[in-house]
Amino acid sequence: MPETILELKNLTKRFGKSTAVSDLSFSIEKGNVYGILGPNGSGKSTTLGMVLNVINVTSGSFEWFSDTMDTHDALKKVGAIIESPNFYPNMSAKDNLKLVCKIKEIDEGNIENVLKTVELLDRQHDQFKTYSLGMKQRLAIASALLNNPEILILDEPTNGLDPKGIHQIREIIKKIAHNGTTILLASHLLDEVEKICTHVVVIRQGKKLYAGRVDEMNASFGYIEASVEKLDNFTSFLDRLDFIDKFDNIEHDQIRIFLNKDYSAGEFNKLCFEKGFVLTHLIKRKESLEEQFLKLTN
Ligand SMILES: Nc1ncnc2c1ncn2[C@@H]1O[C@H](COP(=O)(O)OP(=O)(O)OP(=O)(O)O)[C@@H](O)[C@H]1O
Numbered sequence: 001m002p003e004t005i006l007e008l009k010n011l012t013k014r015f016g017k018s019t020a021v022s023d024l025s026f027s028i029e030k031g032n033v034y035g036i037l038g039p040n041g042s043g044k045s046t047t048l049g050m051v052l053n054v055i056n057v058t059s060g061s062f063e064w065f066s067d068t069m070d071t072h073d074a075l076k077k078v079g080a081i082i083e084s085p086n087f088y089p090n091m092s093a094k095d096n097l098k099l100v101c102k103i104k105e106i107d108e109g110n111i112e113n114v115l116k117t118v119e120l121l122d123r124q125h126d127q128f129k130t131y132s133l134g135m136k137q138r139l140a141i142a143s144a145l146l147n148n149p150e151i152l153i154l155d156e157p158t159n160g161l162d163p164k165g166i167h168q169i170r171e172i173i174k175k176i177a178h179n180g181t182t183i184l185l186a187s188h189l190l191d192e193v194e195k196i197c198t199h200v201v202v203i204r205q206g207k208k209l210y211a212g213r214v215d216e217m218n219a220s221f222g223y224i225e226a227s228v229e230k231l232d233n234f235t236s237f238l239d240r241l242d243f244i245d246k247f248d249n250i251e252h253d254q255i256r257i258f259l260n261k262d263y264s265a266g267e268f269n270k271l272c273f274e275k276g277f278v279l280t281h282l283i284k285r286k287e288s289l290e291e292q293f294l295k296l297t298n
Contacts, residue, residue, distance in 0.1 A: 002029040003066075005151050005182050006051060010060035013046050013206075020046040022206040023060065028151070033173075033183040035193035035200045035214075037293070043206035044186035045082065045155055052080055052153065065150075079144030080153040085136045089129035093120055093139050096128055097146065106147045114142040117179075118172055134165030141172060151182040158192060170196055190293050202296055209296045220287050221259040224268055227281035228253065234277055254281065 006028040013021040021043040028034055036044045049055035051062045053071055064074030087096040094111060101108045115121045118138035123131070131139065137157065144152055157173065158166040173196055177183050187193055193200050194214060202210040202217075210217060228234045231253060238247050238257060245260040257268075265284040272279055287295075 002031075004028070005030050005065060006184070007063045007066075008047075008051065008060070009062065011047065011050060011057060011062055012059045013043070013050060013055065014058045020206050021050070024203070024206065024208055025060075026201050026208065026211045028182060028184060030150070030182050031180065032199050033177045033197045034185070035197035036184070036186045036203060037188070037190065037193045037200050038203040039188055042188075042203050044188075044203065046206075047203075048080070048082055048153060048155055048184075048186055052078070052082065054082070076147065077150045078153060079147065079149030079151070081140045081144050081157070082153070082155045085140035085143075087128045087136070087139065087143075090127055092125045092127055093131070093142075094124040096139070097143060100143050100146060104147065110146050110148065114145040117145060117176065118142040119168070132165070134161050134168055137161065137165070137169060138172065141169075141176075145176070145181075149181065151184060152176060154183070154185040156187060157185055158187075158189070190290055202293065204296070217292060220292060221262055222284060222286035223259060224257045224263075224265060225250070225281065225283045225285065226255055226257060226268070226272075226279050227251075228255075228272075228277050228279055231255070237272075237275055237277065 004027050008025055008027070011021055011024045012019065024043075024047060036047060038044055046055060050057050053075060064071060065077070088099070091099070093115070097111045097114070098108055101111070112121070115124050118141050120135060120138055120142065123135065128136070128139070141152070141154070141157075154173070158169050161169065170192070173183060173185070185196070197214050199212065200210070200214050200217060201208060234255070235247070238244055238255070243259055243261050243263045245258040247255050247257040250256050265282055269279060269282055
């Protein structure tokens with residue numbers, strides 16, 4: 001049985017008349033890396049805020065660790081970064097982390113370990129103000145890891161970073177996940193979710209459009225692009241085929257046919273020819289994750 005870390009049940013948040021999160025349900029199982037993927041303003045931060053008890057829920061509920069403890073205790077097992085990192089500029093990274101330990105009443109014994117995880121051990125004595133944006137973000141991750149959380153929650157972890165900084169953060173997140181920490185991150189970047197996450201919840205305007213494995217999101221049967229000399233009878237012929245989900249006209253004589261099961265271009269060509277349709281163009285393609293994401297969010 002997978003161990004459930006967090007379950008959202010019809011979670012809803014309204015700000016006045018506008019609904020930021022609407023009837024959102026999904027579960028987070030131990031050991032996976034989840035991405036909440038959606039465009040700006042789709043309700044990702046609001047969702048994280050609710051489960052972290054910093055935003056009041058309008059309706060619905062959430063349950064940490066299968067309701068085995070109250071939210072206050074549960075959140076002690078959660079590491080989260082939902083705002084931009086805030087540390088004392090004149091203090092070293094290490095001293096900043098020591099202070100976090102004092103405030104949160106956690107043992108200082110983990111400091112070296114977390115600095116190593118985020119690759120800041122050699123810069124631990126430097127003042128925070130000398131850090132690059134990427135290093136600041138890595139220190140924030142280190143800080144969130146101090147209490148050995150069961151789950152690490154990150155809101156747009158690579159926002160504002162340069163390509164090298166983005167790569168470093170992504171590698172560190174993968175390393176943390178590899179060591180067994182469950183991860184939940186919010187991102188508007190499809191490639192980020194594709195690169196880091198095992199599972200994805202796609203949301204738009206606060207509503208869930210898809211939840212499942214990232215690799216299964218990519219498992220569509222693809223589509224065939226075909227042209228025939230005379231379109232007229234061809235579309236009514238397509239209408240009768242059970243392996244076709246739908247089709248659309250992309251150019252005057254070119255049709256894009258979405259498949260609902262595995263069907264090869266060769267088989268399709270043969271069938272068309274037998275029915276008297278000579279194809280002048282035929283190609284089978286698979287939709288990229290990006291195309292599917294755009295289709296979902298459009
Ligand atoms: N305190 C608030 N008062 C009123 N409206 C709010 C408040 N916080 C968020 N919203 C609205 O709720 C919706 C969802 O915002 P949210 O920040 O959760 O989205 P997001 O997906 O995290 O986007 P972004 O990546 O831009 O932060 C938006 O329309 C936003 O304007």
